[in-house]
Amino acid sequence: MRLKIILSAVLSGLLLITQAQVKIGIIGLDTSHAIAFTKFLNGEDKKEEFKEYTIVAAYPYGSKTIKSSYDRIPGYIEQVKELGVEITASIAELLDKVDCVMLETNDGNLHLEQAYEVFKAGKTVFIDKPIGASLAQSIAIFQLARQYNVPLFTSSSLRFVPQTLKIRNGEFGKVLGADCFSPHRHEPSHPDFGWYGIHGVEILFTVMGTGCVSVNRMSSDSTDVVVGKWNDGRIGTFRGLQQGKSVYGGTAYTIKGSVPVGPYEGYEMLLSEILKFFRTGIAPVSEKETLEIFTFMEASNESKRKGGKIVSIDKTYKKAEKEAGKLIRKLK
Helix, strand or coil, X not given: CHHHHHHHHHHHHHHHHCCCCEEEEEECCCCHHHHHHHHHHHCCCCCHHHCCEEEEEEECCCCCCCHHHHCCHHHHHHHHHHCCCEECCCHHHHHCCCCEEEECCCCHHHHHHHHHHHHHHCCEEEEECCCCCCHHHHHHHHHHHHHCCCCEEEECHHHHCHHHHHHHXXXXXXXXXXXXXXECCCCCCCCCCCCCCHHXXXXXXXXXXXXXXXEEEEECCCEEEEEEEXXXXXXXXXXXXXXXXXXXXXXXXXXXXXXXXXXXXXXXXXXXXXXXXXXXXXXXXXXXHHHHHHHHHHHHHHHHHCCCCCEEHHHHHHHXXXXXXXXXXXXX
């Protein structure tokens, strides 16, 4: 099965390479990411590295319950239309016009249903953070992508900050531990961290890699701190900032000393990775790492519910895996 998936991804990439232009469609015009990507790819000052890619169509909807999201849609529709993007009446209509998809809908609760349509159409897809509102939804999305042999990639833009990648790639020696932080904004429709704290959790896993085995959490009205223990004894922490200035970053502790992680440098580096993925069908972030990020977040929620007790990553994942199966059966 794994070989079949790899061959499918390679063939998908080879097909795109033969085309002069890669036509991209956006699902969801309720996030600033959609506007930023469209300006990069359709704007007059388009960079040479982006010349083979164009956003040709967008289906604008979109959360119907999160006011900060749906209020943006009318204005964002007009902005992308000015950049030559056709607005479609349905996802199905969009899929007929494009080679690849950026699923940008801000509400992660809609991603499973929307991604299912994309998978059935066989279109390579980038799903913006969070891939799903919950761990169970995220597992279900990856399972469906494998079932339909569709290349899938998801990530926060914070992963691809050059300094952070230098740490991950070993330029400062082995990482012995890390303390990372980002804003943490509550959104009732999403479990804690899934809405926004995921940025800082992704930073942590970018420098630490996979292998977290247990989590515990302490929370207050201003800050949440999650401590993860890795299978080799290393410790990594995430601090979710509920008050003060929005900042992203951290410190990695390496064999050569402590080094800064981050800071945030915009969307362009993420976009470059997305376009490379569209060409090759090979995701730069593994399913295993993405799902461990979501397991870390869910385990932290369970720890909070239990007053800060240590929670097993493995047990958390297995529980969500059962729920993912139910979500898939319900979807079909």
